[in-house]
Amino acid sequence: MLNIAFSQFQTIGFIGITHTKALQILHNLQNHTGGTLWVSRDYAQKYSQEQNPLLEKVEVYNSSLKEHLATIWKDYNALVFCLATGAVVRLIAPLLKDKAHDPAIIVIDPEGSFVISLCGGHQGGADLLTKMIALQLGATPIITGASSSLSLPGIDILGRPYGWVKGQGSWTKLMAKVANQNEIAVIQEAGSDLWRSSLPESFFKNGENDRVRGKIWISAKQRDFSDEPVIPQVQWHPRVLWVGIGCERGTSRELIDQAIESTFAKHDLAVEAIAGVATIDIKADEKGLLKVCRDRNLPLQTFPASILKKVAVPTPSTVVNQEVGTPSVAEASAIAAAKLFDEQNIKLLEPETLPLPLIVKKQIVKQEQQPGAVTVAIAQSEIEYTGKPGKLYLVGIGPGSLDQITPAAKTAIAGADVVIGYSLYIDLVQSLFRPEQVIESLPITQEKQRGERAIALASQGLTVAVISSGDCGIYGMAGLVLEQLKLNNWDGKTPQVQVFPGISALQAVASRVGAPLMHDFCAISLSDLLTPWEVIRKRLEAAAMADFVTSIYNPRSQKRVEQIEKAQEIFLQYRKPDTPVAIVRSVYRDDEQIIVTSLEKMLDNPIDMLTTIIIGNSNTYSHGDWMITPRGYL
Secondary structure: OOOHHHHHHOOEEEEOOOOHHHHHHHHHHHHHHOOEEEEEHHHHHHOOOOOOHHHHHEEEEOOOHHHHHHHHHHHOOEEEEOOOHHHHHHHHHHHOOOOOOOOEEEEEOOOOOEEEEEEOOOOOOHHHHHHHHHHHHOOEEEOOOHHHHHOOOOHHHOOHHHOOEEEEEOHHHHHHHHHOOOEEEEEEOOOOOHHHHHOOOOOEEOOOOOOEEEEEEEOOEOOOOOOOOOOOEEEEEOOOEEEEEEEOOOOOHHHHHHHHHHHHHHOOEOHHHEEEEEEEHHHOOOHHHHHHHHHHOOOEEEEOHHHHOOOOOOOOOHHHHHHHOOOOOHHHHHHHHHHHHHOOOOOOOOHHHOOOOEEEEEEEEEEOOEEEEEEEEEEEOOOOOOOOOOEEEEEEOEOOOHHHOOHHHHHHHHHOOEEEEEHHHHHHOHHHOOOOOEEEEEOOOOHHHHHHHHHHHHHOOOEEEEEEOEOOOOOOOHHHHHHHHHHOOOOOOOOEEEEEOOOOHHHHHHHHHEEOOOOOEEEEEOOOOOOOHHHHHHHHHHHHHOOOEEEEEOOOOOOOOHHHHHHHHHHHOOOOOOOEEEEEEOOOOOOOEEEEEEOOOHHHOOOOOOEEEEEOOOOOEEEOOEEEOOOOOO
């Protein structure tokens, strides 16, 4: 099944089949990533589809592998080889240009035991893809970058989750300072500050002092650094600037483009910080404007005059009002777009209540050689435009032991920009985290807040993993998050959602005591925080009467102690006192406790919220420390 956690790499090529096991390894990865698997013509002919059905989903190259690589080099964001590392080095050496343009290069040994990030670790994403592939295969990742060894995020990928654009600066020199653990000043003037949580406060300072050996600017401004600065400086540009455009009909693309460039240069703003273009809806088909947006890969946001005329602007025009029904197009549309995006497109825009995020009043630009005239205004949003749809991963981590988490769930956690969960669950999976990830833990009673936070961040274009113990769809966060999305008028597509199942508590407990779930069973939670006790009682009676093997979740808390006693009373009406009962606390964790007892004596044992109980049916029996529920085979 396709795992959307890999979709951030867009195009992945798998190459280097030397034997059938390698084909199986790469075919497995192809199924999960949606990548392209290449095999040579000789291999395909030697192992026809009749002999090897795995060849049904491959592409065949007819030339030598060296020639083929030269042909497809620019077609993939990542290339994954299942070949000897030395062979891969010799194959790619003539094709390498620089780390800003080369694809990520990853090598898997032919046995699938090791995954090596060979080239393009940071900017190419090879380090992340290496870790995700290793988790998928159960292999060991080999990552040798300096940032990885220091458990620090790569400075050259710091803003990537937020859609920031890399600006000018001495990136290589600054990263060398980071590798040598020099103190770096971070000066932020725009964009999200979520990145702060992934960097130790003792290492990066939001300011300057005599110990600073490098600077990172996070700003919409364009700073020109000297060729030989005293200390290396770099700049990230969050896409927070909305360009309001008004223009005469038929204005050329060249004039609109020149108007944007000159306005930004005049006010020392970075064109890389543009979030999008905004205008009045009657200009939605303006050819010159559409070409500018297409060439610059910018979204176009349009508003009707009825909205724009309500926006207070510093320089309204009666002439414009007579022409299009609003006293402002450029300023009003820039302000409206910036504020609309701040509200994450969830709430209705109410222009009459808008503050003025305008940073550049309207500028009128004309040229004798170009037809038409352009009016430009710029407003700054508090939230950046990421240029990508958000994703929500609803992940079940099983009972909590890392070896009990599915490979798909591990890759989802490792590949997310943000991981949100109850603090205990966060602790259980912390070895899967990357230095640049944002990790947010909330108390056990704040499930609703966790869901709202996850949706808000995904609405900004981030990839968010919401983790639950057991299976996220069984008393977990999956249902709540989907309900909250529905209330937000979710279209079912944006943000993208994928549910990653996990081993549920009842399955984990059953595995530790034998085979108690071999026949029909059900699960009932005794928590009455969300379900009235009268409903829970009816379900207990129905399960007991119908002779279901019954798994009890949330049996007892510090304040809620009577429900488990009443549950025992109900089951004793329909089951024998010696009916086997399993009481397991913290299953598969370091402090695991396992007790197999009887229905009559179950309350003689410690029971709390970390405990799951399985009550057998009328045919369940004990054998030593094992519980067995016959299916009827014998």
